[in-house]
Amino acid sequence: DQQVKQNSPSLSVQEGRISILNCDYTNSMFDYFLWYKKYPAEGPTFLISISSIKDKNEDGRFTVFLNKSAKHLSLHIVPSQPGDSAVYFCAANNTNAGKSTFGDGTTLTVKP
Amino acid sequence: KAGVTQTPRYLIKTRGQQVTLSCSPISGHRSVSWYQQTPGQGLQFLFEYFSETQRNKGNFPGRFSGRQFSNSRSEMNVSTLELGDSALYLCASSLITDYGYTFGSGTRLTVV
Numbered sequence: 001d002q003q004v005k006q007n008s009p010s011l012s013v014q015e016g017r018i019s020i021l022n023c024d025y026t027n028s029m030f031d032y033f034l035w036y037k038k039y040p041a042e043g044p045t046f047l048i049s050i051s052s053i054k055d056k057n058e059d060g061r062f063t064v065f066l067n068k069s070a071k072h073l074s075l076h077i078v079p080s081q082p083g084d085s086a087v088y089f090c091a092a093n094n095t096n097a098g099k100s101t102f103g104d105g106t107t108l109t110v111k112p
Numbered sequence: 113k114a115g116v117t118q119t120p121r122y123l124i125k126t127r128g129q130q131v132t133l134s135c136s137p138i139s140g141h142r143s144v145s146w147y148q149q150t151p152g153q154g155l156q157f158l159f160e161y162f163s164e165t166q167r168n169k170g171n172f173p174g175r176f177s178g179r180q181f182s183n184s185r186s187e188m189n190v191s192t193l194e195l196g197d198s199a200l201y202l203c204a205s206s207l208i209t210d211y212g213y214t215f216g217s218g219t220r221l222t223v224v
Contacts, residue, residue: 004154034212043116043202043215044155089155099145099168100213104154 003027004092006103014111019077021106023090026071030092034100035064035075038087047088048075080110114138116216118203124222130191133219137184137205144186145213146178149200158201161186193223 005024013019021035031052036044050057050064050073057064063076077084087107091100117136125131137144145168146158157170161180178188184205190197200220204213 006154036212036215041217043204043217044213046212046214049212091155097168098143098162099157099160099170101157102147102155104152 001026002104003030004090004101004103006088006090006106008106009104010107010109012109012111013080015082016079019075019080019084019108019110021075021077021088021090021108023073023075023103024071025073025092027092027094027101028071029094029097030101031095032093033064033066033073034091034093035062036089036091036102037084038089038105044089077108080108082110082112084108085110116203116205116214118201118216118219120219121217122220122222124224125193126224127193127195129193130189131193131221132187132189133201133203133221135186135188135203135205135216137186137203138214141205141207141214142184143206143208144180144184145204145206146186146188147202147204148172149202149218150198155202158188190221195223197221198223 034049035047038044066073087105089105090103119134143162145160147155160168164180175191180186200218202218204215
C-alpha cells in the first residue's frame with residue numbers, strides 16, 4: 001500500500017512557464033509535508049515544506065499548496081528555469097512516527 | 113559546515129557477500145535515516161536511528177541491519193547480498209525528525 005503517490009512520472013514545461021507537480025497521500029495521520037529536489041549522482045535536497053495547519057507556503061519561486069480534505073499537495077514553480085530540471089520527491093511525515101514516507105518522484109524537464 | 117558524508121561512493125560486491133556502508137551526519141544532528149533508491153522506485157525507508165536507538169524500521173528483510181554510534185555516525189550492513197540489493201543507498205540526517213532531512217550523496221552498490 002503506497003501511502004504517498006506521485007502519479008506523473010515526468011513533466012515537461014517551457015522556460016518561464018509554471019510547473020505544477022502533484023502528490024496524493026492516503027494516511028490521515030500525516031501532518032507535515034516536504035518537497036525535495038534531486039539531481040543525478042547527488043542526494044535529494046530539501047526544497048520547501050508545509051505543516052498540516054496551513055494550506056500554503058511560499059519561498060521565492062516555489063509555492064506548496066495543501067488540500068487536506070482531498071489529501072493532495074502540489075508544488076508550483078514560477079517561473080520555471082532550465083536549472084529546475086531534476087527529479088522532485090514529495091514526502092510526508094507523521095511527526096509521532098519519526099520517519100518520512102516518499103513518493104516515487106516526478107522528473108521535471110524545463111526546456112529553454 | 114560539512115554536509116552528510118557517505119562512504120564509499122561506489123561499491124561492487126558479489127552475491128552472497130556482505131557489505132557495510134557508513135554515514136557521518138551533520139554535526140549536532142542526532143537523527144539518521146537510511147533509504148534505498150532503485151530505478152523507477154521512490155525512496156524506500158530502511159531504518160531510522162536517534163541517540164543510538166533504532167526508532168523505526170521499514171519493510172526490509174533481516175539481512176539489512178544498522179547501528180548508530182555515540183557520535184551519531186551510523187552504519188548499515190547488508191548480509192548475504194542478492195542481485196536485487198543493487199541500489200543507491202542514501203543516508204539522511206536531521207536535527208529532529210519532523211524537519212527536513214539533509215541527504216548525503218549516497219553509496220551506489222552493485223551486486224554481480
